[in-house]
Amino acid sequence: MSTPYDVIVVGLGGMGSATARHLAARGVRVLGLERFTPAHDRGSSHGGSRVIRQSYFEDPAYVPLLLRAYELWTDAEKEADTDLLTLTGGLYLGPEQSTTFAGSLRAAQEWGLPHEVLDGDAVRARFPTITPAEGEVAVYEERAGFVRPEATVRAHLDLAARDGADLRFGQQVLDVTETADGVVVRTADGTFTAGHVVVSPGAWAPSLLADLGLPLRVERQVQYWFAPPGGVEPFVGHPVYVAEQAGGAQIYGFPSMDGPDGGVKVAFFRRGKDTDPDALDRVVTEAEVEEMRTRVADTLPGLAGPLVRAVPCMYTTTPDEHFVLRRREHVTIACGFSGHGFKFVPVIGEICADLATTGTTAHPIGLFDPERFG
Numbered sequence: 001m002s003t004p005y006d007v008i009v010v011g012l013g014g015m016g017s018a019t020a021r022h023l024a025a026r027g028v029r030v031l032g033l034e035r036f037t038p039a040h041d042r043g044s045s046h047g048g049s050r051v052i053r054q055s056y057f058e059d060p061a062y063v064p065l066l067l068r069a070y071e072l073w074t075d076a077e078k079e080a081d082t083d084l085l086t087l088t089g090g091l092y093l094g095p096e097q098s099t100t101f102a103g104s105l106r107a108a109q110e111w112g113l114p115h116e117v118l119d120g121d122a123v124r125a126r127f128p129t130i131t132p133a134e135g136e137v138a139v140y141e142e143r144a145g146f147v148r149p150e151a152t153v154r155a156h157l158d159l160a161a162r163d164g165a166d167l168r169f170g171q172q173v174l175d176v177t178e179t180a181d182g183v184v185v186r187t188a189d190g191t192f193t194a195g196h197v198v199v200s201p202g203a204w205a206p207s208l209l210a211d212l213g214l215p216l217r218v219e220r221q222v223q224y225w226f227a228p229p230g231g232v233e234p235f236v237g238h239p240v241y242v243a244e245q246a247g248g249a250q251i252y253g254f255p256s257m258d259g260p261d262g263g264v265k266v267a268f269f270r271r272g273k274d275t276d277p278d279a280l281d282r283v284v285t286e287a288e289v290e291e292m293r294t295r296v297a298d299t300l301p302g303l304a305g306p307l308v309r310a311v312p313c314m315y316t317t318t319p320d321e322h323f324v325l326r327r328r329e330h331v332t333i334a335c336g337f338s339g340h341g342f343k344f345v346p347v348i349g350e351i352c353a354d355l356a357t358t359g360t361t362a363h364p365i366g367l368f369d370p371e372r373f374g
């Protein structure tokens with residue numbers, strides 16, 4: 001029996017929409033299935049902004065993927081005729097031995113990325129909003145900034161549809177079954193067959209991919225917008241930043257993007273509470289707001305004003321905080337992006353399209369093999 005689809009993509013969030021876009025651009029017959037609406041706020045790809053940077057403290061092995069991602073961000077902007085990536089510069093601040101400082105420096109040096117090392121006085125002089133603690137130092141790189149998650153998902157969906165992808169929303173996938181020559185994907189509305197499936201379900205990976213037994217944790221993570229008491233002006237054109245304190249707590253934030261009354265966004269990196277993705281607590285408590293404000297007051301005192309809004313989101317985290325990406329037989333999985341995946345969205349789409357169509361990819365993805373969990 002012939003099927004109208006070569007590849008089904010399950011989950012059209014950050015990674016799935018990019019995968020559908022890359023597959024459709026190659027002339028592959030794609031069916032995309034998403035349980036919610038396009039660019040919704042129930043998963044991991046909402047909140048207006050995501051940091052993008054190159055001197056990658058998580059591991060220098062990510063740098064070649066980032067260099068390719070930057071090319072693909074520019075390409076998607078051109079193709080979709082929309083703004084997705086804004087370069088602001090990026091500052092990675094912490095004690096000399098911290099992951100944020102030492103890891104960023106290591107990646108910059110290993111890959112010869114343009115960067116500057118600033119001591120505390122130089123940081124204060126150049127970025128008066130930032131007050132480094134005694135002994136804190138920073139890596140600054142120009143080629144960092146932010147990308148727009150909802151606009152990115154929409155752009156990738158539009159480009160995929162333009163190139164012939166069949167994208168269906170309000171379609172919850174109930175299960176995926178492999179057959180001798182492909183897959184059967186079942187939703188409440190019916191079953192669909194194809195030669196291959198890419199499963200990119202974000203925070204629903206632990207349930208949809210339960211039979212793989214991946215060690216994934218789903219964490220609730222809140223994005224906060226504060227009104228700077230002295231106005232947003234000092235945060236207009238501000239660099240993105242990651243700031244780590246002795247003890248390891250990292251915060252990160254953005255320039256003013258939402259006008260004089262929209263507040264300025266900041267968040268904790270990691271340290272979230274475990275959550276069930278179907279029961280995400282959307283109420284942000286006064287105690288949570290106070291914890292964030294207190295931490296902000298240490299490093300960016302001019303931002304520690306009244307809360308404008310707070311929006312929860314989810315990380316799907318692996319024990320080593322590296323992604324999960326692999327093809328086996330008729331199934332490619334892309335999940336476990338551990339709170340740092342969005343900047344890679346277009347290159348993950350390209351990799352999933354490679355794996356789905358050729359079984360392999362020229363990109364270095366050894367770090368993401370789930371075999372590492374044993």
Ligand SMILES: Cc1cc2nc3c(=O)[nH]c(=O)nc-3n(C[C@H](O)[C@H](O)[C@H](O)COP(=O)(O)OP(=O)(O)OC[C@H]3O[C@@H](n4cnc5c(N)ncnc54)[C@H](O)[C@@H]3O)c2cc1C
Nearest residue numbers: 011013014015035043044045051173202313337341342343
């Ligand atoms: C607060 C916060 C801040 C972040 N900051 C950054 C940052 O600054 N920089 C950065 O690079 N990354 C950041 N990230 C991480 C990044 O946003 C994620 O890694 C990325 O969005 C994950 O994309 P995804 O496609 O895996 O998940 P999603 O975008 O959530 O997509 C998964 C999709 O699958 C759908 N789905 C699930 N199950 C089914 C089913 N059964 N049937 C049909 N559809 C299904 C879901 O509805 C969803 O649309 C942040 C994340 C959060 C939450």
